[in-house]
Amino acid sequence: MDRRRSRIIAVAVFLGFLGTAIPLAAMAYMSWVIAVESEEDRLELFSRLTVSRAENTLRDAKGALDAIAATPFVACSDAHIARMRALTVDTTSVEEMGYFENGLLTCTSWGRTAGDIGRSHVDYVTPDGLEVTIRIQPAVSGGKPMMGLHSGAHNVLIAPARLVDVLVDDGMSIALTNGQGALLNALNAPDPALVGSLAAAPRRGMTASDLFATARGDGLIAIATEPRSMLAGHMKRELMLLLPVGAFIAAFIVAVVIWLSRKRLSPLAELEIAVRNREFIVHYQPIVALKTGICIGAEALVRWRRPDGSLVRPDLFIPLAEESGLIMPITDQVIEAVIRDLNGILVQDRTLHIAVNLCAADIKSGRILDVLEAKLARTGIRTEQIWLEATERGFMDIDAARITLEKARERGHSVAIDDFGTGYSSLQYLQGLPMDALKIDKSFIDTIGKDTATSSVTPHIIGMAKTLKLYTVAEGIEAEEQAEYLKAHGVDFGQGWLFSKALPADAFIAYHRRTKEKFGAAPEVIQAAAG
Numbered sequence: 001m002d003r004r005r006s007r008i009i010a011v012a013v014f015l016g017f018l019g020t021a022i023p024l025a026a027m028a029y030m031s032w033v034i035a036v037e038s039e040e041d042r043l044e045l046f047s048r049l050t051v052s053r054a055e056n057t058l059r060d061a062k063g064a065l066d067a068i069a070a071t072p073f074v075a076c077s078d079a080h081i082a083r084m085r086a087l088t089v090d091t092t093s094v095e096e097m098g099y100f101e102n103g104l105l106t107c108t109s110w111g112r113t114a115g116d117i118g119r120s121h122v123d124y125v126t127p128d129g130l131e132v133t134i135r136i137q138p139a140v141s142g143g144k145p146m147m148g149l150h151s152g153a154h155n156v157l158i159a160p161a162r163l164v165d166v167l168v169d170d171g172m173s174i175a176l177t178n179g180q181g182a183l184l185n186a187l188n189a190p191d192p193a194l195v196g197s198l199a200a201a202p203r204r205g206m207t208a209s210d211l212f213a214t215a216r217g218d219g220l221i222a223i224a225t226e227p228r229s230m231l232a233g234h235m236k237r238e239l240m241l242l243l244p245v246g247a248f249i250a251a252f253i254v255a256v257v258i259w260l261s262r263k264r265l266s267p268l269a270e271l272e273i274a275v276r277n278r279e280f281i282v283h284y285q286p287i288v289a290l291k292t293g294i295c296i297g298a299e300a301l302v303r304w305r306r307p308d309g310s311l312v313r314p315d316l317f318i319p320l321a322e323e324s325g326l327i328m329p330i331t332d333q334v335i336e337a338v339i340r341d342l343n344g345i346l347v348q349d350r351t352l353h354i355a356v357n358l359c360a361a362d363i364k365s366g367r368i369l370d371v372l373e374a375k376l377a378r379t380g381i382r383t384e385q386i387w388l389e390a391t392e393r394g395f396m397d398i399d400a401a402r403i404t405l406e407k408a409r410e411r412g413h414s415v416a417i418d419d420f421g422t423g424y425s426s427l428q429y430l431q432g433l434p435m436d437a438l439k440i441d442k443s444f445i446d447t448i449g450k451d452t453a454t455s456s457v458t459p460h461i462i463g464m465a466k467t468l469k470l471y472t473v474a475e476g477i478e479a480e481e482q483a484e485y486l487k488a489h490g491v492d493f494g495q496g497w498l499f500s501k502a503l504p505a506d507a508f509i510a511y512h513r514r515t516k517e518k519f520g521a522a523p524e525v526i527q528a529a530a531g
């Protein structure tokens, strides 16, 4: 497996892992956030209930004090005491009402007193003017601590429990403070330090151990807290709802990652990347004049050099490239490589030509001629030094092919039909097409000297080419006797392992120099003139 495939697989595994982990973690986080939010909402609701409960209690007490102050009765008369008692009985929150004269309790809702109980100290004053003593231990309440509210000459005692008389859920604690931070009463022993901090700065949130929320009333702050462990159950419920959503998203992401990576791992995707990364190089197979042995040119044969350095043969990727249209950018890269590799030697030796293979799409559209013109401009390479090879597949649209080939020849290129004899159209098409050379396929050359069914075809192909006044190039010559046979039958040029395999540019240039020294130079570049 090459590095690119391993990288794609590694990236896919990594993305698959992220695509699974992130949605699941996001859903877990969302469950946590929702659980925290709704628990805090619940605590805030209980804080608001507490505040409203305390406000009602204080309002009732104030109502009773206002009502007694408005009575015309003589202080501590029977009527006055009866009125105080009636108000005490009628006002749920009031446990006792008292009347003070010269700072001493003179009578209460229960009767006259000895007049030896003084007014208790004032802890704070409510916004509506009630003087509050947070804790009084009156003799009449049986030792139960009371809260005293004083207005004018009267006071009332209320049970502090009335202020936080709220039915709370398990684990929840409540504290009620006045606006100055003094604790009025609490339920279920909330953490005093937390209560102190929230009384100073009311807010909602959580500490390492508790969740909390607060509510403000008129001169009152209620604080509700509960342990963080209460979140677990809530979060579990949210998870049950959200995890399937996370699992669905994760499955979707994983499916997309698999689909994309399979696409990227597909041969087509690899080829696309290769085109983008310009991974194509060209090897040159020498073409020699059979009579003299002189190297008159070469066929440019593309190779795909993978990032790991391995070379892929064209027959393994050209069919896919043709099918997908990627062949056109590949042809462009081949032309660029020819110019880059051989510009020098092509300018030095005008007898040398390079044959470039064209795909069917290029022959149909004729696009390649403009590409060639643009790329050859200012290189010094002559158009007649670039031959164009087309297989019969390129002539499917015969009218379009004729136009392209005519144009190509007008511009000076020679045109050869490649792999001749392997298609179905052959002769009939050939006659109508402007052509310079015919390349006899290796399958016919292989039959030379052998007694096979097709061996008799080879001399016919050669004869036909001569009749049509085409140059003949024999492909795939591997044996001396094949070369001799072809020479004897008047075939002009040959190409094959007998002379040389396809060579990298440097090796081809060296090959060309050697044969030039040995056999001399070609008289001139072989050109359309043949026709």
Ligand SMILES: Nc1nc2c(ncn2[C@@H]2O[C@@H]3COP(=O)(O)O[C@H]4[C@@H](O)[C@H](n5cnc6c(=O)[nH]c(N)nc65)O[C@@H]4COP(=O)(O)O[C@H]3[C@H]2O)c(=O)[nH]1
Pocket (backbone or CB within 6 Å): 285, 300, 301, 302, 313, 314, 315, 318, 327, 331, 334, 356, 357, 358, 359, 418, 419, 475, 476, 477, 478, 495, 496, 497, 498, 502
């Ligand atoms: N066994 C044997 N083989 C020999 C011998 N002499 C030459 N060959 C091989 O025969 C093929 C000749 O090229 P082709 O018929 O144009 O056939 C080419 C051509 O159709 C296509 N091709 C190569 N380069 C390009 C290109 O740049 N563009 C296009 N469109 N097709 C290309 O790929 C085909 C295969 O190319 P290659 O693998 O390079 O294979 C080359 C060459 O290496 C020999 O003596 N013995």
